[in-house]
Amino acid sequence: MFEMVFGGRYILLLMGVFSIFTGMMYNDMFSRALPFFQSGWRFNVPEDYDGKTVIVADPTGYIYPFGIDYAWHGTENALLFTNSYKMKMSVILGVIHMSFGICMVYYNAKFFRKPIDILAGFIPQMLLMQSLFGYLVVMIIYKWSINWYETDAAGNAIRNSPPSLLNTMIYMFLSPGSIKESEKLYSGQAFVQGFLVLVAFVCIPWMLFMKPYYLKHEHTKARGLGYHQPSESHVRISTDSSHTTEEAGGAVVAENTGEHKEEEFEFSEELIHQVIHTIDFSLSCISNTASYLRLWALSLAHAQLSEVLWSMTLELAWEFTGGIGVFMTVVMFTLWFSLTIFILCGMEGLSAFLHALRLHWVEFNNKFYQATGYPFQPFSFALILSEKDT
Structure with missing residues (x-):
């Protein structure tokens, strides 16, 4: 058991670092809130309110620079406030994490020299993710930056009550190009949301049809020039230990057995595969975000x-x-x-x-x-030193 823990020591280190970060962000350390900065709230003397003695806090005008103000700790509505905050933080971290995963599509395509995976994969996937959930992250941060209870000199409210972002996302699809006044977040919101919905819908046929027709075009072009593609079933992966790192170029050696057989291109199979991939990615944008x-x-x-x-x-x-x-x-x-x-x-x-x-x-x-390459070999100093000695 302890050997397994030692093998994952770097994961445990990162878990500890991020636990400290989230503890400071939520200002919750062993259920205690620490006064790192000046509080933005000032507690008044107890007063009667509907037959109950309560302590009301007034804003001081000071903005707590990082994390949750320690004044929220122990208040009756603390759970209501932290619920909303932690839920939105989970969505923000999730969208950033998934966007980083989509960026890996670009580096995979660049490494394997497949520009079609950038044009038909990375670009439409990134546009679809950011036009929907990237926009949601922007709205969350923008909503945080607005004082919704600001009043003018006469004491009248300048803005409406803060809109529900969940309703905004729902009506973004149900009625694109229009926005209720009570759900308005900023000027020009209706046009921006209509445009983003249009971009998201364009990305779906983009991912669906571009890659299969490109592969069909390349296959037809290759056959016209007389090129043949060896079948993958006639390629053997060499496991001969005599191939050193210098001879193999640091990669797995593939040896052709000498039998060449042209692999028949099936457009229908490529199209079905792309349909499954497009549906999976489009639906997972919603389910994966909710999973965070x-x-x-x-x-x-x-x-x-x-x-x-x-x-x-x-x-x-x-x-x-x-x-x-x-x-x-x-x-x-x-x-x-x-x-x-x-x-x-x-x-x-x-x-x-x-x-x-x-x-x-x-x-x-x-x-x-995709798990279509050679077997994963974890990083090891011992392996590097042994290869260096040989």
């Missing part, structure tokens, strides 16, 4: 569990004073520390690792990984 919401759910579950551990141990111990208080603090700290390590860092860390692994394999790798 698991980051939101994991964060909420982790935060609530951390708060329960704190309130049931140390917070309970600090209700005592004197010698009993010291004894209870030592005992409860030991209990809190043990549960935090084994449950939060151990079990919850393993759960987060499995979800992250799933997101990499399904949502990220399916954008570019």
